[in-house]
Amino acid sequence: MGQQEKVATSLAGTVSEEISASLTAVDAELARRYPGDPGTRQPVHTVYVPGDVFEPGTLRSWGDQALAALDEHAPDAASFAAVLGIPEELAGPVHDRVRAKLEREPVEDLRIDFEDGYGPRPDAEEDAAAARAARLVSEAYANGTAAPYMGIRMKCMEAGVRDRGIRTTDVFLTGLMEAGGLPDGLVLTLPKVTYPEQVTAFVRLLEAFEKAHGLDAGRLGFEIQIETSQSILAADGTAAVARMIDAAEGRATGLHYGTFDYSACVGVSAAYQASDHPAADHAKAVMQVAAAGTGVRVSDGSTNVLPVGPTDRVHEAWRLHCGLTRRALARAYYQGWDMHPGHLPTRYAAVYAFYREGLEPAAARLAAYVAKAGGDVMDEPATAKALSGYLLRGIDCGALDTAEVARLTGLTRADLDAFASPRRGDLTVTAP
Numbered sequence: 001m002g003q004q005e006k007v008a009t010s011l012a013g014t015v016s017e018e019i020s021a022s023l024t025a026v027d028a029e030l031a032r033r034y035p036g037d038p039g040t041r042q043p044v045h046t047v048y049v050p051g052d053v054f055e056p057g058t059l060r061s062w063g064d065q066a067l068a069a070l071d072e073h074a075p076d077a078a079s080f081a082a083v084l085g086i087p088e089e090l091a092g093p094v095h096d097r098v099r100a101k102l103e104r105e106p107v108e109d110l111r112i113d114f115e116d117g118y119g120p121r122p123d124a125e126e127d128a129a130a131a132r133a134a135r136l137v138s139e140a141y142a143n144g145t146a147a148p149y150m151g152i153r154m155k156c157m158e159a160g161v162r163d164r165g166i167r168t169t170d171v172f173l174t175g176l177m178e179a180g181g182l183p184d185g186l187v188l189t190l191p192k193v194t195y196p197e198q199v200t201a202f203v204r205l206l207e208a209f210e211k212a213h214g215l216d217a218g219r220l221g222f223e224i225q226i227e228t229s230q231s232i233l234a235a236d237g238t239a240a241v242a243r244m245i246d247a248a249e250g251r252a253t254g255l256h257y258g259t260f261d262y263s264a265c266v267g268v269s270a271a272y273q274a275s276d277h278p279a280a281d282h283a284k285a286v287m288q289v290a291a292a293g294t295g296v297r298v299s300d301g302s303t304n305v306l307p308v309g310p311t312d313r314v315h316e317a318w319r320l321h322c323g324l325t326r327r328a329l330a331r332a333y334y335q336g337w338d339m340h341p342g343h344l345p346t347r348y349a350a351v352y353a354f355y356r357e358g359l360e361p362a363a364a365r366l367a368a369y370v371a372k373a374g375g376d377v378m379d380e381p382a383t384a385k386a387l388s389g390y391l392l393r394g395i396d397c398g399a400l401d402t403a404e405v406a407r408l409t410g411l412t413r414a415d416l417d418a419f420a421s422p423r424r425g426d427l428t429v430t431a432p
Contacts, residue, residue, distance in 0.1 A: 033246070034293035037389070039421035041396045042297050043108035043149055044351050045338045046256070050117040051129040051152070056136055059147055063106030065341035067099065069307065073314045074345075083315045084322045084346065086353050093356055098348045101398050106344055108397070109149040109335075112137070114168050115156065115191050116261075123164070130168045134175025141183045151187035153225070157198035166205060173220075177213055188222040189256065194230045196240060196247035203249050221251045223299075227258030229265045232286050242290040252296045255287045256337070259301030275301045275324055275336075284333060299335035300328040307342035318346045325350035334393060348397075355394030362387050363408035366419075370411065388419035 049058055074080035080098075081091035112133045114126065121129070133152060140146035152172050155165035169188070176182050190202050206220040224244055226232065234240035245252050262283055263273035274280065280301070287298050303324055307317035321343055328336055329351065338347055366387040391409070394400035402413055409416075 035295050036293060037297075037421055038295045039417060041148065042334055042393065044334065044397045045107075045336050045347050046109040046111055046299065047107045047338050048111040048113045048117055048153060051112050051114045051126070051133055052118065054112045054133060054136065056139065056145070059107050059110065059140075059145065062341040062344065063102045066102045066106060066344035069314065069342045070099065070102075070345050073307075073311045073318075080345075080349065083318055084349055084353075085319075086349065087357070090353055090356055094349055094352045097352050097398060098345055101348050102344060105148070105398070107147045109187065110147045110151075111187070111189055112150075112152045114165075115153050117153075120161075123167075126164065126168060127171055130171040131175050134172045135179060137183065138176055138179035141185070142180070146183070146185065149185040149187050150183070151185075151189065153189040153191055156190065156192035157201055158192065158194075169205065170209065173209055182215075182219065186220075187253070188220065189225055190222050191225040191258070192227050192261065193224050193244060194228045194240075196243040199224060199244045199247040199252075200249075203247070203251055206251065218250060221253045222248070223254035223256050224248070224252055225256045225258050226283065226287055227261035227265070229262070232283050239286055239290055241287055245290060245294055245296055252294075254297045254299055254335075255291055256299040257284050257287065257301040259337075260304065262301075273304075275303065276327060284331070288332065297335065298333055299337070300324075300333040302337035302339050303343075304339065306340045307346070308340070314342065317342070322346040322350045326354060329354045351397055352399040355390070355397075355399035358390065359394065359400060359404070360408065362390050363405060366391070366411070367409045370409070384419050388416045392416050392420055 047062065055061075070080065074083055077091045077095035080086070080095050081088065086094055114130065118126075118129075130152070137146070137150050140150065152168070154169045154172075155161040157165065173182070176186070190199070193199060202222065206222070207217070209215070210217060210219055224231075224241075226241060231240050231244065234243070241255065245255075257275070257280065259275050259280060260273050263277060263279060264270075266279050268277060268279055284298065284300065291298050303321055305317045305320055307314040307321070325336060325347055328334075336347070338344060366384060369384045369387075391400065391405050392413075395402055395405060395413070405416070406412060411419075
């Protein structure tokens with residue numbers, strides 16, 4: 001062991017105590033503002049359907065239409081992989097999993113739209129549509145046909161449509177309560193937010209509803225849709241989106257980028273409005289930094305190029321959508337918006353290829369980290385957290401199986417959860 005070193009200090013014990021006391025408020029503020037990822041499943045996409053179009057069979061119809069598109073335009077694994085540039089060794093696994101997903105769970109997150117996709121209607125008509133949406137959502141959760149996440153996008157808090165948005169929210173939520181209560185997968189989306197005060201106003205609305213029904217405070221959360229330049233950069237030069245997260249008082253669950261409204265807001269010509277435009281990249285980068293550590297997740301937008309028409313046109317749209325999805329994943333935007341059933345095959349193909357091609361390298365790095373085995377990369381706890389999060393997202397969406405991840409890492413699902421969200425408990429793994 002060698003010679004025992006003499007340990008000497010110069011500071012009185014009270015110095016450490018005084019420093020800790022001076023930082024008590026900061027410690028509390030860090031815990032409040034930056035609790036970390038919630039550790040729950042994040043859907044890979046959001047599909048929105050106008051309020052008057054949504055039917056009991058909508059989800060199954062989207063899956064069937066997506067399967068029909070595959071049968072018509074890429075009937076086997078090789079042809080599908082060739083269209084999208086998927087490596088040969090992944091062609092079969094990706095194709096098989098995409099088809100299985102479309103048969104089992106074609107939509108992970110559905111938003112019944114009462115905003116742009118629905119438009120202005122007579123009050124009685126929108127009232128009836130909101131009440132109908134509540135009934136259909138409740139029935140879907142009761143009979144097992146619901147998507148994991150479902151909810152509405154109401155009209156925004158701007159003066160011209162504010163009362164209508166408030167009433168639609170009230171009608172929908174009241175309908176859910178009367179039908180048996182709020183489902184666990186309920187999601188609300190507040191669009192076209194420009195000022196943090198609009199977020200505060202929506203919080204007050206949800207508080208009033210919770211009190212009226214005796215619900216736990218904070219039961220209702222919501223997503224903030226970023227569609228205006230003012231939501232990124234306020235008039236005083238600050239990042240307004242960060243203030244919006246704070247204004248949500250812990251209720252914000254996501255920031256969703258609105259590709260076309262935001263692009264138009266900053267003057268991008270219609271032909272160039274896309275999620276990979278530099279203006280879009282800037283907005284999403286600000287959103288990402290503002291949300292980091294807060295538990296609020298960031299979602300990419302959509303493409304309006306639909307995979308319809310002759311096969312060559314469908315293939316072109318598929319390649320575009322697959323490329324945009326893959327680009328977003330590499331930038332840590334793990335969710336996006338899909339506008340058409342034909343987007344589902346390429347959404348899942350891009351997502352599944354992303355996770356399957358990285359499975360073995362990620363698993364090997366995580367296993368080496370756990371075993372302190374070293375290797376050619378010196379990983380740290382933050383990287384182990386990212387590796388675990390990557391594998392968990394792959395499992396949640398169906399790209400990976402729990403058993404194959406366990407075989408490659410020696411870790412259970414609980415172990416992965418602990419690495420990905422260590423704040424949820426002591427980090428104890430079962431691996432040797």
